[in-house]
Amino acid sequence: MAQLGLDFFHGKTILLTGHTGFKGTILSLMLDKLGANVVGVSLPPLPDSLFETLGGNFKGKSIYADVRNLESLKSLLAEVKPIGVFHLAAQPLVLSSYETPIDTFETNFNGTLNLLEAMRTLNDLEFGVIVTTDKVYRNNESGQDFIETDSLGGSDPYSASKAAAEMAIESMRRSFFKDTNCKLVSVRAGNVIGGGDTAPHRLFPDLVRSFASGLDCDIRNPDSIRPWQHVFDPLFGYLLVASAILSKRKIADAYNFGPSHSNLMNVREVAERTKEIWNSKSKINILEKSSLNQEAMYLGLNSDLARNDLNWSNRLSVSQTLTLSVEWEKFKLNNNKAEDRLEFTKSQIYRYLSDASL
DSSP states (O other): OGGGTGGGGTTOEEEEETTTSHHHHHHHHHHHHTTOEEEEEESOOOTTSHHHHTTSOOSSEEEEOOTTOHHHHHHHHHHHOOSEEEEOOSOOOHHHHHHOHHHHHIIIIIHHHHHHHHHTTOSSOOEEEEEOOGGGBOOOOOOOOBOTTSOBOOSSHHHHHHHHHHHHHHHHIIIIITTSSOEEEEEEEOOEEOTTOOOTTOHHHHHHHHHHHTOOEEESOTTOEEOOEETHHHHHHHHHHHHHHHTTOOOOSEEEEOOOGGGOEEHHHHHHHHHHHHTOOOOEEEOOOOSSSOOOSBOOBOOHHHHHHHOOOOOSOHHHHHHHHHHHHHHHHHOOOHHHHHHHHHHHHHHHHHHHTO
16 A cells, blocks of 8 residues: 555544544544554444444554543643544534534534644644535535536534534634645545434434335435445545655645545435335435425535645545445344454455455
């Protein structure tokens, strides 16, 4: 993997917030494979989370803390002394943000601001990769793919909280990190799919729960188009951003990580394709539209900047993504031991990293 610069992580202490979440669990395994000393900071894992499903016994250090507590973060970072930070801790769901808007803003905006404030007290920090979302853009439903310089906004609490976090990142970058050795980059990815995601109100986990139990599945917004991609693809992009910083390359302040138009599908198509791969007999029901809790009809990202600067691209098609994810879910159903599930997950990750390094 040397030609991608991923060897820069070997032996380095990396702080990863949100390490008990779905994406955080996988990124911690990727970093471990690359030889990093991972220190995870997160709230305790949910009982059905991927972290718990895999046993939670990873090589890295695990610390349970809340990013909304500034003093706790300052003490923690001073003790750990990481050379880089991946910030994934968040309230990540649009529909949940309607139920808990204050908590969503406190976690996504205040939590990010607290972390940046704690980071600026470190002298040897080299990078901060701050994960936001494709939903930070002000969406006028034009059907155009968003580029990194488009206007930010958000009508729902989740999107608005992440757009506000982006403004905090930009402000802190210009005010406090501009003349330091630490480079801050925000990364914006589309809808991810992967085995082990158990979050509510997400299409693939909802489908898995229905197909595994033989029940019918209800889906919302069947014609909505999302930038579907396997979770490995954007996480690999985040690694490339950090490795570019560590190798002293000049890169941008923000990057989109989304699929090409050939990978765009609407909700109905993803549901039907997943049902076909699973070989399920469950029925897919379309829920009526509600005037409340609206989501955008079209979300597309232009990722040319990441392709040009980082040589990044989606390596898995939607069909490959769904096949890989269904394989993981069926393995889980047939194997109750956490250590077996962990090894299977590692095998998928390591095969991806090996292929990606070619």
